[in-house]
Amino acid sequence: MDSPDVIVIGGGTGGYSTALRAAALGLEVVLVERDKVGGTCLHRGCIPSKAMLHAAELVDGIAEARERWGVKATLDAVDWPALVATRDDIVARNHRGVQAHLAHAGVRVIAGSARLTGPRSVRVEGVRGEPGVHDIPRGHGEPGAHDNPRGHGEPGVHDNPRGHGESGAQDLSARRGLVLATGSRPRTLPGLEPDGRRVVTSDDALFAPGLPASVLVLGGGAIGVEYASFHRSLGAEVTLVEAADRIVPLEDAEVSRHLTRGLKKRGIDVRAGARLLDAEVLDDGVRARVRTARGETLTIAAERLLVAVGRTPVTDGLDVTAAGLATDERGFVVPADWDRLETAVPGVHVVGDLLPPPSLGLAHASFAEGLLVAETLAGVPSAPVDYAAVPRVTYSSPQTAAVGLSEAEARARGHEVVTNSMPLTAVAKGMVHGQGGMVKVVAEAGGGRVLGVHLVGPHVSEMIAESQLVVGWDAEPSDVARHVHPHPTLSEAVGEAFLTLAGRGLHQQ
Numbered sequence: 001m002d003s004p005d006v007i008v009i010g011g012g013t014g015g016y017s018t019a020l021r022a023a024a025l026g027l028e029v030v031l032v033e034r035d036k037v038g039g040t041c042l043h044r045g046c047i048p049s050k051a052m053l054h055a056a057e058l059v060d061g062i063a064e065a066r067e068r069w070g071v072k073a074t075l076d077a078v079d080w081p082a083l084v085a086t087r088d089d090i091v092a093r094n095h096r097g098v099q100a101h102l103a104h105a106g107v108r109v110i111a112g113s114a115r116l117t118g119p120r121s122v123r124v125e126g127v128r129g130e131p132g133v134h135d136i137p138r139g140h141g142e143p144g145a146h147d148n149p150r151g152h153g154e155p156g157v158h159d160n161p162r163g164h165g166e167s168g169a170q171d172l173s174a175r176r177g178l179v180l181a182t183g184s185r186p187r188t189l190p191g192l193e194p195d196g197r198r199v200v201t202s203d204d205a206l207f208a209p210g211l212p213a214s215v216l217v218l219g220g221g222a223i224g225v226e227y228a229s230f231h232r233s234l235g236a237e238v239t240l241v242e243a244a245d246r247i248v249p250l251e252d253a254e255v256s257r258h259l260t261r262g263l264k265k266r267g268i269d270v271r272a273g274a275r276l277l278d279a280e281v282l283d284d285g286v287r288a289r290v291r292t293a294r295g296e297t298l299t300i301a302a303e304r305l306l307v308a309v310g311r312t313p314v315t316d317g318l319d320v321t322a323a324g325l326a327t328d329e330r331g332f333v334v335p336a337d338w339d340r341l342e343t344a345v346p347g348v349h350v351v352g353d354l355l356p357p358p359s360l361g362l363a364h365a366s367f368a369e370g371l372l373v374a375e376t377l378a379g380v381p382s383a384p385v386d387y388a389a390v391p392r393v394t395y396s397s398p399q400t401a402a403v404g405l406s407e408a409e410a411r412a413r414g415h416e417v418v419t420n421s422m423p424l425t426a427v428a429k430g431m432v433h434g435q436g437g438m439v440k441v442v443a444e445a446g447g448g449r450v451l452g453v454h455l456v457g458p459h460v461s462e463m464i465a466e467s468q469l470v471v472g473w474d475a476e477p478s479d480v481a482r483h484v485h486p487h488p489t490l491s492e493a494v495g496e497a498f499l500t501l502a503g504r505g506l507h508q509q
């Protein structure tokens with residue numbers, strides 16, 4: 001029996017960060033991954049979607065150049081295979097980077113599917129020498145995205161003692177700890193099962209052979225909004241249907257309003273408070289009936305229907321019961337001790353998308369969880385993850401970025417609050433960008449702590465970092481107001497919003 005200190009199941013951002021930190025702290029670590037290290041975020045989530053959004057931004061820039069700046073630019077066409085090749089090259093290079101990090105840290109990666117056989121023991125099945133035959137579900141494979149870098153002799157793989165292509169089983173038992181990091185997959189709706197062609201998930205939409213002329217996006221969370229955004233920029237007709245009374249319903253209401261306005265301005269038909277009644281799959285697309293917020297029935301024909309109604313935890317084949325664990329009714333593995341992310345079974349920890357709220361289903365939250373669990377297993381003091389101070393970003397056009405409580409949440413928690421909202425166009429750089437946007441700060445009344453910061457507009461994903469420190473360090477507006485922001489920048493608007501709350505506003509009285 002192979003008995004490392006730590007076994008990590010799942011090589012996504014949660015699992016590989018745990019493995020890297022544990023190995024750096026001197027623990028012997030085995031990481032089991034049945035597909036590709038890097039997981040959802042790297043291969044079919046954060047990175048490829050942000051690559052698409054970057055290309056989309058360039059396309060939007062051509063229109064802005066022509067319409068606002070007198071630059072006589074026109075868009076000939078979007079060469080989808082070329083766009084996809086660049087995206088996939090970025091993913092492949094990152095993939096090799098993660099493999100190399102794991103190899104250099106001394107993490108042993110076993111390619112195969114892990115099944116629990118006891119509280120800290122695991123059987124890895126289908127162990128293979130060329131792990132991650134990187135198939136995207138339903139075989140929408142493009143070269144580059146699903147190639148097998150391991151086959152090119154990259155580091156990071158010490159996994160198959162039996163040689164290439166052979167398959168077998170391997171039993172392992174962890175001396176110190178077992179970490180469950182098996183992540184999530186797209187949630188589907190009964191009667192609306194994805195077929196990969198007409199009814200698609202976020203995975204399918206990335207790896208489709210081309211862009212649809214029209215798309216109906218169901219769900220106005222981060223995925224729905226980001227995909228609606230890049231499809232529109234790249235030329236598709238887009239309808240976005242959200243069941244809640246506003247898109248990004250977990251964000252501040254003012255953020256939702258600005259985002260809705262921005263998306264509508266770009267020609268996206270945003271329907272919040274709307275319900276899909278039914279959808280018929282046709283040869284050339286889908287025909288869906290939607291009940292609008294006003295109670296009207298709308299028939300929408302689109303080439304594709306993208307189901308983006310959330311994600312669901314993955315535990316299939318894992319058999320958590322063998323370790324004495326159970327999943328909750330939603331499929332999450334719930335820690336008994338959130339400060340250590342440890343389950344009721346001592347030494348068994350959970351990270352990433354397998355965790356229920358208050359974890360956030362975000363890659364950067366899973367990095368923080370990985371650090372915490374690795375340090376806990378190594379006996380190194382480690383602070384619990386402060387979920388309230390984890391930033392949340394939507395990389396659409398316009399972008400949203402937020403940290404901390406919305407105004408409504410702050411009031412619901414009994415805080416007496418003051419707020420300050422300021423348009424980005426109140427500063428000169430905001431006018432240069434000409435895309436609107438705003439900064440909203442929610443703080444305790446009487447000069448108390450900053451409880452939340454909410455941004456909408458261009459580049460706000462890059463502007464939220466200072467506010468995460470403000471919220472995380474329990475700073476007050478006057479603390480921030482002592483520090484000078486560079487001029488002329490968009491970030492000046494954030495500085496100015498704090499200056500005003502501290503009674504020292506220059507451009508906003």
Ligand SMILES: Cc1cc2nc3c(=O)[nH]c(=O)nc-3n(C[C@H](O)[C@H](O)[C@H](O)COP(=O)(O)OP(=O)(O)OC[C@H]3O[C@@H](n4cnc5c(N)ncnc54)[C@H](O)[C@@H]3O)c2cc1C
Binds near residue numbers: 038039184
């Ligand atoms: C389209 C999209 C865009 C996103 N964009 C962002 C973003 O911009 N920013 C952000 O912070 N988050 C984003 N996310 C969310 C982010 O991808 C997830 O929060 C993150 O990937 C979770 O990491 P994880 O390690 O928990 O799980 P995963 O990344 O899902 O990794 C789990 C791994 O476990 C493996 N596995 C599962 N079961 C077994 C088993 N039994 N044996 C062996 N291996 C197993 C899987 O193959 C997988 O590789 C996005 C998600 C999607 C879908």
Ligand SMILES: NC(=O)c1ccc[n+]([C@@H]2O[C@H](COP(=O)([O-])OP(=O)(O)OC[C@H]3O[C@@H](n4cnc5c(N)ncnc54)[C@H](O)[C@@H]3O)[C@@H](O)[C@H]2O)c1
Binds near residue numbers: 189224243247309311
């Ligand atoms: N930029 C980012 O950080 C980023 C990007 C993409 C995904 N993610 C993460 O991936 C996960 C999944 O994202 P998501 O957007 O799929 O989930 P989500 O839960 O964030 O949003 C799903 C949305 O669908 C709506 N919805 C649910 N059922 C519906 C129905 N039948 N009809 C219409 N609307 C319905 C919900 O009200 C919700 O607004 C989340 O954890 C998200 O944070 C993050």
